[in-house]
Amino acid sequence: MPRANSQQLSGWGRFPALQHSVFTPRTQADLHRFIRNNDNPKTIAFGNGRSYGDSALSECIIDCRKAQNYFIDFDTQQGLLTCQAGVILDEILKVIVPKGWFLPVTPGTRFITLGGAIAADVHGKNHHQAGCFSAYVTDLYLLTSDGTTVRCNQNLETDLFRATCGGMGLTGIILSATIQLKAIASTEINQTTHKTQNLEETFAVFEHNQSSPYSVAWIDCYAKNKSLGRSLVSLGEFSEDGPIALARKKARTMPRWFPSFMLNAWTIQLFNTLYYHRQRQPVKTERVHYERFFYPLDGIQRWNRMYGHKGFIQYQFILPKDTSFEGLQEILKTIADAGQGSFLAVLKLHGKENNNWLSFPLEGYSLALDFKIQDKLFPLLKKLDQLVLTHRGRFYLAKDARVSQEVFERGYPNIDQFRQFRRTHNMHRHFNSAQSLRVGL
Ligand SMILES: Cc1cc2nc3c(=O)[nH]c(=O)nc-3n(C[C@H](O)[C@H](O)[C@H](O)COP(=O)(O)OP(=O)(O)OC[C@H]3O[C@@H](n4cnc5c(N)ncnc54)[C@H](O)[C@@H]3O)c2cc1C
Incomplete structure (x- = not known):
């Protein structure tokens, strides 16, 4: 299994810059093994570092891009795309746009991972009509702290879905997701x-x-x-x-x-x-x-x-x-x-x-x-x-x-439900970022 490297890292705003142990699994098996054996409670997933502050920073960082960068399925008739969470939206666009599809919701940069889009439940310039990214996630697979993989969506394990979309990596590692794309007639x-x-x-x-x-x-x-x-x-x-x-x-x-x-x-x-x-x-x-x-x-x-x-x-x-x-x-x-x-x-x-x-x-x-x-x-x-x-x-x-x-x-009236959910499922002993500790999540 690859060893962790010590590195100084920051988010997109370059503040704060903190020293971390960065673990970069090469395969899914590496990732699962690491999660099962890791006992550092200050551990968090890292996408492509486009969050500005310390959401993806912690003592121990799991860089998800290498082990999770595969496309799994693309139904070009229905516009349903399934890929691993480390795939960057820019790569998704290169595949879907030529087939007449687009992201239903996109932030102001295309250099974020699918996992980062779900974890922050990102919004775009169409929120007033289309809502957040999670509205188009029809299925999601999450690696939880005990090493099991759980499927969730709007009808299945709904609390886990509600906590994970917008939950900034604090419920586990998003492995893959299926999203419903938007049809376009022109670019x-x-x-x-x-x-x-x-x-x-x-x-x-x-x-x-x-x-x-x-x-x-x-x-x-x-x-x-x-x-x-x-x-x-x-x-x-x-x-x-x-x-x-x-x-x-x-x-x-x-x-x-x-x-x-x-x-x-x-x-x-x-x-x-x-x-x-x-x-x-x-x-x-x-x-x-x-x-x-x-x-x-x-x-x-x-x-x-x-x-x-x-x-x-x-x-x-x-x-x-x-x-x-x-x-x-x-x-x-x-x-x-x-x-x-x-x-x-x-x-x-x-x-x-x-x-x-x-x-x-x-x-x-x-x-x-x-x-x-x-x-x-x-x-x-x-x-x-x-x-x-x-x-x-x-x-x-x-x-x-x-x-x-x-x-x-x-600002967040449901914050106690989120905290309680983390405690009930023992997530608070495994996944914490510098930010989650600062704001008490
Ligand atoms: C120029 C610019 C414009 C932006 N515009 C917008 C905008 O219009 N709307 C908007 O909503 N946001 C916007 N953002 C913010 C950005 O979309 C989010 O911060 C997004 O989460 C970054 O994704 P990332 O892959 O870089 O993840 P990171 O920044 O690395 O991580 C962000 C969070 O996602 C979690 N995470 C990442 N991967 C996983 C995974 N596999 N499993 C579990 N958790 C994971 C991390 O733990 C962390 O909490 C913008 C950012 C930039 C730099």
Whole structure:
């Protein structure tokens, strides 16, 4: 059986960076043997490291990619795909798109594993219509702490399914899953971008266009006063005609030596102003390849280096609909006043909450912001935490690197059921991440 290596690892935000023992099973048999014999309670699965904080970090990490990277079955008539959990969504797209199928829900990067998509129960720009990834998982196989493999889905072992989807690896190792894909007639998206003058207009575009399958806004979070919340809101839908083709553009790589001091309040503010004004007309329509629409950040590999070796925090929260407008106004004002804006500020509309115990989305609006790590950031984030709680919001584990237990648990009313389920099934003695210990899961 391969031995574990000691390595310094971090999530996508490069914060925190911790020393770990990394075990990389080469085969399924290695993985099963390791789980049966492992007695370190601080053990967690690692997918492709695209969660931003410490969800996939622990004293002992199981890197699932090598032992679990096979496609098992693809029913091209029904659009049902079964593969092992270490397969990356990018590889899935290369197989399914030429056959006229697409992922029913996709996050803003295609470089995550199937296991990571299920463990975080990821959402996309279509949550208001389509819900989370788990809604399309028709079957799932999980390796539990006693070394047995359990099948679960929406009708079988339902509590295990509810705990595993969104459960951030804390119920065991996802081995494989079957997902229902979405049929597409073209790989092009009809995109309409509305340039709004303030938050009120931004909300109006979202609310009036709920029939649009995909929607997302980039917010200029340096804008103040009358322009607070001004945005570029993009709406999209797959075209009914056009080519079916994978994109051919090669991604560039962010150099290791990128001078992170170039990313400061002044340059970010300048970037935001230029980016906002790059669109002159109030409404612009165009046809774009799905890669440009769904995965703009994947165009530059290792873009996280831009923030330097100290890294950055992605701060993502969601507010219920009735508090969203007021809450976002207050939060955006606090950020703009602090002069610590982010150039990546993404607002999404979400539909109904599902019944998984720890899934993030609820009916309302979520905002994700990237902040470069510097001493003055942490007091600002503490202030924002309180504003999110005042407006009955919650934080996303897949992005989090720092919230306290007290702040986290207030957002999740089903958290005690999740904890109890883990205790009943002895999972808490086997699977724990740095994050789960910090937020008390
Ligand atoms: C640029 C970018 C854009 C993003 N956009 C979105 C978005 O729009 N929506 C969204 O929801 N998320 C988004 N994310 C977050 C990302 O989708 C999630 O963090 C996802 O979980 C990462 O998957 P991964 O395979 O890299 O897993 P990792 O980051 O390695 O792990 C994430 C969690 O999954 C668990 N896990 C991984 N594999 C397994 C397994 N086989 N069995 C059990 N548990 C496992 C880990 O223990 C950990 O808790 C984005 C991330 C990036 C970098």
